[in-house]
Amino acid sequence: MIEARELCREFTLSRKIGRFRRERRVVTAVAGVSFDIAEGEAVGYVGPNGAGKSTTIKMITGILVPTSGRVLVSGLDPTRSRREVARRLGVVFGQRTQLWWDLPLVDSFELLRAIYRVDARSYARRLAECADLLDLGPFLDTPVRQLSLGQRMRGEITAALLHDPELLVLDEPTIGLDLESKERLREFLAELNAxxxxxxxxxxxxxxxxxxxxxxxxxxxxGTVLADGPLKYLRHEVSPERVLVVELAAPADLAGLPGVASVSVEQGGLRQRLAFRRADTTAAALIAEVATRAEVHDLVVEEPEIGEVIRRLYARR
Structure with missing residues (x-):
């Protein structure tokens, strides 16, 4: 679906020095980014502010022309085949809008239907589906300027999907949303992908x-790719240690179990945290060993949180 090869984008900045002189300097926002995204994948593209994320998105969607390298969407160059690529993708920018501010939400949808030349039957089916899943019915006739942020973002997602795109690009789609609105949007996107x-x-x-x-x-x-892979493998790569947390019926000594690097005891020994490395043992083997020493009421294997994984990737650089 997306093929990026040595994608680069530079910007020339100018500032005044002295009365009649200006200084120019070149800033590299994206420096040799390469990746492929297959049809049907759901990929997170993350990094700190200024890392080059939005610049990459703008090159993928044809808004910006790469300084060097190339990007293809469904085999098409976004800058040379803008109309064909536009029909194949939908874009949602969390801090931008494609809706008309003073028009009712449904009128914005009608205008987008005309722009994308969607036939009436397909449009009606698609709008009914999105309205049902995102609960748009109560505010379809409300002007966009009167919508809450959560309502507007549901409208933005619908607007991006009316022409049934193969690729949906989302730049901060849940920014500023409350917990309920975020969860509703996540459920919809997960179902859309699955x-x-x-x-x-x-x-x-x-x-x-x-x-x-x-x-x-x-x-x-x-501006460069630090890591690329399934989330579980990145977890293994940057954090080889896992923690087995066990709740016991009675205090027991779990020190010295094979493969356990350290043991921390809480609640007078009723809860114990066993740190182990994936290379030394498995969670299943460790649970079996614990069961031979004590009666287990409950247990859970803790994986490093995604925020910690990303932080360690940054630190490794």
């Missing part, structure tokens, strides 16, 4: 979005 096979490319600082929606993570910093 049932319709729509490819998702998501950039966000809300790591819960990544955890919920994305099976793969591309981490970018200072």
């Amino acid at each position: 049932k319709r096979g729509t490819t998702l490319l998501l950039t966000t600082h809300d790591l819960d979005d990544i955890e919920r929606l994305c099976h793969r993570l591309v981490v970018i910093d200072r």
Whole structure:
């Protein structure tokens, strides 16, 4: 669906020095980014502010022309085949809008239907589906300027999907939303990817979005790719240690179990945290060993949180 090869983008900045002179300098926003995204994938594209995420998105969507390198969407160059690419993708920018501010929401949809030349039957079916899943009915006739942020973002998602795109690009889609609105939006996007096979490319600082929606993570910093792979493998790479937390019926000594690096005791020995490395033992083997020493009421295997994984990737650079 997306093929990026050595993608670079530079900007020339100018500032005044002295009365009649200006100084120019070149800033590299994206420096040799390469990745592929297959049809039906859900990929998180993350990095700190200024890492080059939005610049990459703008090159993928044809808004910016790469300084060097190339990007293809469904085999098409976004800058040379803008209309064809536009029909194949939908874009949602959390801090931008494609809706008409003073018009009722449904009128914006009608205008977008005409722009994309969607036939009436397909439009009606698509709008009914989105209205049902995103609960748009109560405010379809409300002017966009009177909508809450959560309502407007549901409208933005619908607007991006009316022409049934193969690829949906989301740049901070849940920014500023309350918990209920975020959850509703995540459920809809997860279903869209799972049932319709729509490819998702998501950039966000809300790591819960990544955890919920994305099976793969591309981490970018200072315009280059730091890591690219399934989230579980990145966890293994940067944090080889896991923790087994056990709740016991009675205090017991769990020190010295094979493969355990350290043991911490809480609640007078009723809860114990056993740190172990994946290379030394498995969770299943460790649970079996614990069961031979004590009666277990409950247990859980803790994985490092996604925020910690990304932080360690940055630190490694």
